[in-house]
Amino acid sequence: MANYGWNGKILRVNLNTGTTSEEDTSNFEPEKFIGGRGFGARVAWKELPPDVGPFDPENRLMFMPGPLTGTLAPGSGRCTVCGVAAQNSVISDDAEGLYSWSGIGGSFGTEIKFAGYDGIIIQGKSSEPVYLYIEDGNVEVKSAEGMWGKGTYAAMKEIMKKHGKETKVAAIGPAGENESSIAAITNDSESAAGQGGFGGVMGSKKLKAIAIKGSEEVKVDDHEALLSTVKEINHEVCWPVSTDDLEKGYTSSSYSVDSHSKACTLGCQGFCGGTRSLNYPGDIQYGEVTTFSFCASIGDYEVDHIGNQLGINFWDFAYGIVPILQYASKQDWLNEVDGLEIPAPEEKIINSNYADTPKPLLVKLMRKLAYREDELGDLMAEGGVEMARELWEEETDEILSRIYPGVPDYPIGYTGHWDCHWKHGAVGWPHWLVSSLIWATSNRDPANDSVHHFTDNIALYPEAEMMNGEKLSWDKVREVSERLYGYEGAMDYEVTYDPPEAKASAAVWHRWRGALVASLLLCDWQMPRVFTLRPKDGPQTYPQAEAEMFSAVTGINMSEEELDKAGERIWNLERAIDVRYGRNRDWDESIIPYFEHPSMDAEGEGKHAFDAEEWKKQLTAFYELSGWDTETGRPTRSKLEELDLDDVADQLEEKDLLPS
DSSP states (O other): SSSSSSEEEEEEEETTTEEEEEEEEGOOOOOHOSSSHHHHHHHHHHHOOOTTTTTTTSEEEEEOOOOOTTSSTTTTOOEEEEEEEGGTTTTSSSSEEEEEEEEEEEEEEHHHHHHSSOOEEEEEEOSSSSEEEEEETEEEEOOHHHHTTTTTHHHHHHHHHHHHHEEEEEOOOHHHHHTTBBBBBTTTTEEEEOOTTHHHHHHHHEEEEEEEEEOOOOOSSSSHHHHHHHHHTTSSSSSSSOOOHHHTOOOOOGGGSSBBBSSSBOOOSSSSOOEEEEEESSSSSSSSEEEOOOSSSSSSSHHHHHHHHHHHHHHHHHIHHHHHHHHHHHHHSOETTEEEEOOOSSSOOOOSSHHHHHHHHHHHHHHHHHHHOHHHHHHTTHHHHHHHHHHHGGGHHHHHHHTTTTTTOOOOSEEEEEETTSSSSSSSSTTHHHHHHHTTOOOSSOOIIIHHHHHHHHHHEEEEEEEOOOOOOHHHHHHHHHHHHSSEEEETTOOSSSHHHHHHHHHHHHHHHHHHHHHOOOOTOOOOOOOOOSSOOSSOOOTTTTHHHHHHHHSSSOHHHEEEEEEEEHHHHHHHHHHTTTHHHHHHTTHHHHHHSSSOTTTTSSSOOOOHHHHHHHHHHHHHHHHTTTTTTTTTHHHHHHOOOOOHHHHHHHHTSSOO
């Protein structure tokens, strides 16, 4: 394999024995599976059969950067966390969990590369609390007895005091230690792998933290070529800025360099709403709070700080558990917790559209969850779906179906982010049909691997001012749609359900490209460059940027089409993993009740109704464009062989899971 981009070795850690070993990266077929999600899916297919549960010692907890991690590529500080996800444990009667993945920003993924590795695979369970310390090629499993029970920040500070402030740390809090299904892994820059409950997986292994210190650099084959592509796109992340600002040399990051707003990952040239609070006055636990709040937060800095210390996934807590409890209060099922009243708003409760919750109650709930205090705390630790079902059974299906697509059978993810069924309607009708197809085929909340790619671009770029002073007209938008998806109507407001291939083509393309972006590894807000504001001879798009950067870094010349084929391969391998868990078309169609609730478009709630029968035709088109069987939604042998996944086809056939 090439000596550029990849370091050439993967670290394996066996906590049963406390031993470590290294495996050649070439064994993971990097030119086929790239890194990140691709490496994770490859390991899962070979090593994680469906009978391995999230808290099974044989579950693999994987931290996988990509070949672009640690380079100049924008947003390339990210890392993918993979394994059997605890958060998905309510999905299948035949398996304890479902393989999935999460993303984490900051500089943790970069430090893995600087330490000389292309990934870390952890299996087994320690008999005592430990942390993993990596310094360049030296690896130690060290006692964490004095850290167990401490918050994430306290553990990080203790480790940095021992090994130096330049050490990069990812740690869990009490929620992870107590094996919460919605526990997060937080790093020293306060970014988190929130989705999937991997904090609970880490806690089940008695692994408190991973600390890394590296001094190597990521080797790049062609620095000039990489810099050329970075310069081409560096004014256009994450969203359009005015021509005046561009002429002054400002970029999107100009809005993130004040004293408040910060990026979430190394190498970011923009920001997505992250806010740094310096010495913010607290009134619950702290006199002053310095913390980082992102979009998935409560909105009160002291509460955010406490939640981060405890290691809780804010998405499920803030937009799942809290509105469910308010719904219960409205029904007079549960009106107070330890003497603290639960608000019961008059308006309809849906996702983040609920009453303000007093800070003391929020903190009380988070502590109960993290420490599994009493029945309510124990059930909250299992996530909103399990809590509601255990306490109030099918009586909660109405509220659950507004929050968790797939309820009651296959609740994957939650809060329809960017699909017009949440508090805001950033992307309007009919573009949330693309989101719905992506939701239907996901094994987690897909916002940060596919949905952002489409919705952010279609919501923000049409009619934006280009660098030559012209507008990015709808004619130009349609040209981009034709170039990327093969259908002008994919981005057209006039095209809804007919032809079904129009919206399905966009969903398929972003599924493939999403798997690729999370394997290279890049930020989904910044890539792909669906639109460019730099005047071009052809369509106003720059989708070849990933291929240019990959080729420049690795020295392996891959075209856009060839690299997209790798993304398609990774996405199909993940689908095959899902099929082993029993996934089929019924599973995909289980999101229909969620989308049948009135949308919240800017034109008025419920103005655009969801037609399930017409949508099913779009799902069929999605399958056809993917090369999948239209009755089962499963990849066909011909498609798998086309993607050089013959062994996957053979194993599915052995289990009678391959379409005839």
